[in-house]
Amino acid sequence: MRAILERKPAKGFTNITKPGCLVQFKLGEGGSIMQIQQIGIVGSGHLGTILSQKFQGSGIPAIYVEANEPSPAKMSVLQDCQFIIEVVPEQLSEKIKVLKHIEEIVPSEMPIAITISSLSLAEIASSIRNPERVVGLHFFTQANRDKLVEVIRSLQCSDTPYLQVYELMKKIGQVPVRTKDVPGFLINRLFVPYMNHAIQSYEDELTTKEDLDTAIELGLGYPMGPLKLADVIGLDDYLFTANTLFQELYDTKYAPPSLVNRMVDAGYQGKKTQKGFYEYSSLEEVKE
Structure with missing residues (x-):
């Protein structure tokens, strides 16, 4: 799928869809309405590109921020987002470093989803002041074709961000399954x-x-x-x-x-x- 690049504000981040749109969806049957004007994707590599395209195809505005050299200036564009997904490689120190940078920029209640396959979600989440808003996502080898995604809940995670992540995955065409933060997940x-x-x-x-x-x-x-x-x-x-x-x-x-x-x-x-x-x-x- 060809990405539509509307503008490049500066080196290291790219708008994938036009800002200013408002996407709304319900958090489960009888649940509250979640409103999103823009998603922030922070990371590098193939998965970040795939997720950007999935959000684009679902009509959800997204901005992609490269995390190879995180800095306050680069991360500042995340302030206008309502949701963050981190997609850096599976290295504990790198994930914690990027998560801390995100924490300094975005509001304390903003949900943060981190992609993970074998690391402890609880350990990563505990590195920031509000670990209850951190949710894990485990995509599979061919994420562009595989619809399954594990939505992982740590001991610290609260109900609202977990449900928000779960429903957002459905919104972009994934099939989410719930699992606990245990070795290997499900x-x-x-x-x-x-x-x-x-x-x-x-x-x-x-x-x-x-x-x-x-x-x-x-x-x-x-x-x-x-x-x-x-x-x-x-x-x-x-x-x-x-x-x-x-x-x-x-x-x-x-x-x-x-x-x-x-x-x-x-x-x-x-x-x-x-x-x-x-x-x-x-x-x-x-x-x-």
Whole structure:
């Protein structure tokens, strides 16, 4: 989807839709009305661009602020927003640094959603003075196509910002599911053991990689086999998630197979390096 850039106020931030519009939606059945004139997206990378496009397509004005070098001047444009979404990479120190910058600019009651996949939401939220307004969002590998998003609630989070984030995700066409701030949230708690078992079956030479993926796709009806999916996710990212869950839960079903460690050490990270369980001649084609 082509982004429509109305103006560039200064280096580091871009208006994605025309300001001045007013979007209203109800917070659940019989709930209050939330009004938004502009969304602030703070971060970098592919996910920030995708979310900007999703808001644009839903008629919700948005401004995108690069967070590679956060500063008061750059962040000041967020003062005119009614809602903030942070999309910086999954590094605790970076997320806390950006969140603190946001806190200094926006009103204390403004909801802040942070994208997260394995870090503790409570730990990040507790770094600011009003942690009750911080809500977690976990998008998936192909966020431009995958509609599912986990909406994560920490112990500190209050009802209103949580419901606001949940309803806003529906407004942009996502399918939100509620989950608690626990290691792995909901999906990864179920997903990592499945992937570990599948990869271990391949490492134990139960079958070929092609037959393993075919068995899962045709036998279980999954849209993509586990080894193909691991390549799409990125073996390094998968290894990080699995190790995080294992360290948090002390349960061996979350411990990644040794093959994944060896492949990552060798630089085989999947599609992004053109070699993982499969070899890739381009970003789309698998060498059989």
